[in-house]
Amino acid sequence: MDVTEIIDPLNEMQRQAVTAPNQPMLVLAGAGSGKTRVLVHRIAWQIQVEGLSPQSILAVTFTNKAAAEMRLRIESLLDISARAMWIGTFHGLAHRLLRRHSKEAGLPETFQVIDSDDQYRLIKRLLKSLNIDDGKWPPRQIQWFINGQKDEGIRAASVVETGDLFQRQMLLVYRAYEEICQRSGLVDFAELLLKAHELLRDNPDLLNFYQKRFKQVHVDEFQDTNTIQYAWLRLLTQNQQNLFVVGDDDQSIYGWRGAKIENLFSFQSHYPDHQVIRLEQNYRSTGNILKAANSLIDNNQGRMGKELWTASGDGEPISLYAAFNEQDEAYFVIERIRKWVNEGGLRSDVAILYRSNAQSRQFEEKLMSTGMPYRVYGGLRFFERAEIKNALAYLRLISNRLDDAAFERVINMPTRGIGAKTMDDIRLKAQHTNKSLWQAALDLLSESAFTARASNALQGFVKLINDLAESSQDLELYEKVKSVIEKTGLIETYKKEKGEKGEARVENLEELVNAARSFDYDQDNDENLGELEMFLSYAALEAGEMQGNDSDDCVQLMTLHSAKGLEFPLVFLVGLEDGLFPSQQSVDDPGRLEEERRLCYVGMTRAMSDLYLTYAESRRLYGRETIARPSRFLREIPAETMQEVRVRAQVSRPVTAGASISGQIQQNNTFKLGQHVGHAKFGEGVVLQVEGEGAQERVQINFRDAGIKWLMLAYAKLEVL
DNA sequence: CTCTACGAATTTTTT
DNA sequence: ATTCGTAGAG
Numbered sequence: 090m091d092v093t094e095i096i097d098p099l100n101e102m103q104r105q106a107v108t109a110p111n112q113p114m115l116v117l118a119g120a121g122s123g124k125t126r127v128l129v130h131r132i133a134w135q136i137q138v139e140g141l142s143p144q145s146i147l148a149v150t151f152t153n154k155a156a157a158e159m160r161l162r163i164e165s166l167l168d169i170s171a172r173a174m175w176i177g178t179f180h181g182l183a184h185r186l187l188r189r190h191s192k193e194a195g196l197p198e199t200f201q202v203i204d205s206d207d208q209y210r211l212i213k214r215l216l217k218s219l220n221i222d223d224g225k226w227p228p229r230q231i232q233w234f235i236n237g238q239k240d241e242g243i244r245a246a247s248v249v250e251t252g253d254l255f256q257r258q259m260l261l262v263y264r265a266y267e268e269i270c271q272r273s274g275l276v277d278f279a280e281l282l283l284k285a286h287e288l289l290r291d292n293p294d295l296l297n298f299y300q301k302r303f304k305q306v307h308v309d310e311f312q313d314t315n316t317i318q319y320a321w322l323r324l325l326t327q328n329q330q331n332l333f334v335v336g337d338d339d340q341s342i343y344g345w346r347g348a349k350i351e352n353l354f355s356f357q358s359h360y361p362d363h364q365v366i367r368l369e370q371n372y373r374s375t376g377n378i379l380k381a382a383n384s385l386i387d388n389n390q391g392r393m394g395k396e397l398w399t400a401s402g403d404g405e406p407i408s409l410y411a412a413f414n415e416q417d418e419a420y421f422v423i424e425r426i427r428k429w430v431n432e433g434g435l436r437s438d439v440a441i442l443y444r445s446n447a448q449s450r451q452f453e454e455k456l457m458s459t460g461m462p463y464r465v466y467g468g469l470r471f472f473e474r475a476e477i478k479n480a481l482a483y484l485r486l487i488s489n490r491l492d493d494a495a496f497e498r499v500i501n502m503p504t505r506g507i508g509a510k511t512m513d514d515i516r517l518k519a520q521h522t523n524k525s526l527w528q529a530a531l532d533l534l535s536e537s538a539f540t541a542r543a544s545n546a547l548q549g550f551v552k553l554i555n556d557l558a559e560s561s562q563d564l565e566l567y568e569k570v571k572s573v574i575e576k577t578g579l580i581e582t583y584k585k586e587k588g589e590k591g592e593a594r595v596e597n598l599e600e601l602v603n604a605a606r607s608f609d610y611d612q613d614n615d616e617n618l619g620e621l622e623m624f625l626s627y628a629a630l631e632a633g634e635m636q637g638n639d640s641d642d643c644v645q646l647m648t649l650h651s652a653k654g655l656e657f658p659l660v661f662l663v664g665l666e667d668g669l670f671p672s673q674q675s676v677d678d679p680g681r682l683e684e685e686r687r688l689c690y691v692g693m694t695r696a697m698s699d700l701y702l703t704y705a706e707s708r709r710l711y712g713r714e715t716i717a718r719p720s721r722f723l724r725e726i727p728a729e730t731m732q733e734v735r736v737r738a739q740v741s742r743p744v745t746a747g748a749s750i751s752g753q754i755q756q757n758n759t760f761k762l763g764q765h766v767g768h769a770k771f772g773e774g775v776v777l778q779v780e781g782e783g784a785q786e787r788v789q790i791n792f793r794d795a796g797i798k799w800l801m802l803a804y805a806k807l808e809v810l
Numbered sequence: 811c812t813c814t815a816c817g818a819a820t821t822t823t824t825t
Numbered sequence: 826a827t828t829c830g831t832a833g834a835g
Contacts, residue, residue, distance in 0.1 A: 151825080178824080204825075313824095342822080345821080444822075445821050501811095508811070632824085648822065651823075669821095709826080710826090711827090712826040
């Protein structure tokens with residue numbers, strides 16, 4: 090292969106990064122500057138030119154999606170299989186290490202990965218068994234504490250005690266939690282990273298082996314690494330100084346979950362011989378958008394310094410729309426999307442970005458009633474659905490009877506007459522004898538400690554699990570899954586469940602069988618573990634996307650956080666109000682405010698050619714009408730890049746769904762949004778909405794004294810003030 | 811065990 | 826407003 094293929098598509102700075110000699114490298118890659126391209130080409134360069142073998146390449150990302158994309162692009166560039174390379178998420182690679190060296194890591198060979206929901210339930214149950222009031226000590230907070238400590242690399246045993254009551258309580262649970270996980274063979278996400286770090290730290294031979302094996306270590310989105318992830322990277326690269334990281338301090342938006350933007354600075358002192366390369370040429374957005382984004386982010390302190398520029402022109406100005414309320418905001422956005430589509434634009438090229446999920450609703454309703462296809466990113470993923478997790482819990486229990494989390498989950502699902510009392514007895518026994526719930530249940534059964542009824546029910550359950558384990562022993566994976574959802578009565582229960590919900594659940598369970606059928610076992614077969622166990626790990630580590638409506642041409646709705654890394658020709662950044670964005674909880678803390686600003690920066694730089702910023706003067710939030718001021722971020726954007734859209738003068742909206750589908754209806758011109766009116770009985774008020782036409786026309790009015798009312802225009806005698 | 815009612819909370823999310 | 830979880834009744 091010709092080296093020009095690797096080099097030619099790169100600009101000068103990218104080329105410098107790709108072809109740099111082996112030394113620590115920090116590539117500060119602005120939004121849209123070709124960061125993934127640099128990583129991919131760098132790896133290709135090392136294989137093609139430096140002669141590294143694929144197995145000496147390690148590349149770490151944060152999401153499975155990013156890892157998959159990188160792998161794909163390397164394969165298509167080099168036209169070789171990237172299978173031998175270690176490309177994956179921090180968690181995925183940590184998992185692989187722990188599977189290979191479970192003994193050295195002090196884990197049972199069959200350990201299983203639990204997701205945050207499992208973790209939450211486990212903690213909740215733990216509190217109950219420790220007799221801790223979960224009202225006073227919210228499980229969420231404890232989960233937060235435990236994960237926070239683990240992210241910092243701190244074990245319960247090594248927490249520095251302050252004598253603080255709060256801390257003492259947290260620590261108590263942390264210790265108990267560690268114990269129960271160890272006993273049940275369960276590993277949570279943070280534990281994967283922590284254990285992987287300890288594994289290398291405490292086993293010099295292993296560390297040495299991997300240090301030698303990985304000639305180059307690449308990290309994507311380095312600004313998002315937390316303490317333990319960076320520590321792990323340092324262990325691997327401290328001898329060979331072969332760490333190549335790509336990141337952007339201006340796009341660090343995960344500080345709230347432990348990401349340490351400081352790692353970017355630490356890198357420079359930990360690797361004194363490093364080289365820094367800045368990628369500032371942007372290939373995505375127009376000049377106006379970049380100018381605006383640059384000015385905004387310039388308000389942050391202590392940046393590493395970077396200014397995006399583009400070789401293409403200024404483009405259209407950014408549009409700013411001041412909506413009357415959140416309804417008006419949604420209507421405005423959807424009108425503009427319709428216009429875009431009418432002019433031949435693709436819906437899938439349009440994104441509506443918001444700060445919090447609750448904001449999607451307004452847009453969904455209006456999109457739905459307009460009949461415009463859309464897709465909301467972010468809800469429950471496939472493997473996180475309750476029915477799926479129930480089925481998986483059965484499989485887990487079959488694989489490992491010590492799995493207390495799975496036991497608790499399915500002991501009475503579907504209901505089989507094992508109630509709270511029986512469970513309490515089992516928990517108590519387990520706690521006293523320091524055994525698993527399963528063993529405790531067996532012990533209690535042999536002691537005939539239950540009423541006949543409870544005893545029967547419990548025996549039935551024990552037999553069910555044992556029989557399932559035995560009968561499915563030699564079955565194909567998908568047959569195992571099938572047999573589980575049928576013989577446990579799970580699918581039967583959901584079939585009886587009324588309505589669409591039950592139907593959807595049955596479908597999901599059937600889909601689970603399909604997922605098992607198409608599970609690619611060979612790929613991960615190097616980890617001497619059963620197929621079922623690998624499938625379960627896969628389910629936990631890769632929760633799977635939502636239903637794949639990818640083929641349809643849909644408007645994309647998502648939070649700003651989930652938009653990172655994506656780009657769209659037309660972007661609506663909505664809800665730009667103080668208190669909403671930046672969120673109320675951040676406005677008083679300069680650090681958090683800066684993170685919000687970076688979030689805004691990320692949002693703006695998603696736009697390729699057209700960017701709309703909108704805010705509502707009044708918004709219904711948590712059931713209350715609130716008056717908001719435009720976001721402070723708007724004032725940080727230069728006026729010459731922006732153009733205010735005024736539609737209220739000509740168009741009276743919102744319009745109802747039916748009306749807007751039928752198209753160009755004539756609206757009355759008397760009662761526009763925001764119009765002050767008087768009513769004989771209700772007094773003075775302001776028009777909020779107008780809908781319907783002719784005799785059906787109604788207006789919604791916010792009366793100063795009487796509150797918000799809908800009035801039929803034909804009957805209500807309204808007076809224009 | 812299931813159903814109803816009431817109260818509390820309510821940024822962001824991946825693994 | 827809405828959702829979610831728990832407590833108490835049936």
